[in-house]
Amino acid sequence: AQSVTQLGSHVSVSEGALVLLRCNYSSSVPPYLFWYVQYPNQGLQLLLKYTSAATLVKGINGFEAEFKKSETSFHLTKPSAHMSDAAEYFCAVSDRSGGGADGLTFGKGTHLIIQP
């Protein structure tokens, strides 16, 4: 069984400040890890994914995440927040047993608020 914990249902940062969204996972096997973003009234868009290549993963819109096995974490960061980053962010995990065809397990989401 696998699970995802996103710390903070709401995170507020000032425009231009560092964005840090936290994600910890639990998985009995090496995981695939994902960050998705959801803008209001839209579907989910993949920001980045970790699949056991480099531990530091770069994604779209200037976001990146680092896989830390010892901490079972996959935190999402962006050096400088922009107003357009305001959205809901979801961390998700898929374990590799059984080929991973049985879907993703999502965290509950973090709503990112950007203050002008």
Next chain:
Amino acid sequence: DAGITQSPRHKVTETGTPVTLRCHQTENHRYMYWYRQDPGHGLRLIHYSYGVKDTDKGEVSDGYSVSRSKTEDFLLTLESATSSQTSVYFCAISDSDRQGGVDNEQFFGPGTRLTVL
């Protein structure tokens, strides 16, 4: 964007009525999924399909059934809708990786907002 459409996009229905949501893809991807999204719960898997006529239950499958008679279509049916099934429903697809397993990267449709009164 991946070619995924969902219909209807919005629906209001009454308790006890049957409801069918449709997901249609033009990517020829093997795997298809239905999730529901509720405040404070993130997305939770309802059912998934790993091929035509091959489906399995997810985390929150009670009260839902699915069918996949063609690669491109995945139907979600609420046999007798209840107010607890008021939610936003998302379809997702993924394909096989080079080793024949699932790629795991999922592409999502725009969602269907269902209200059960």
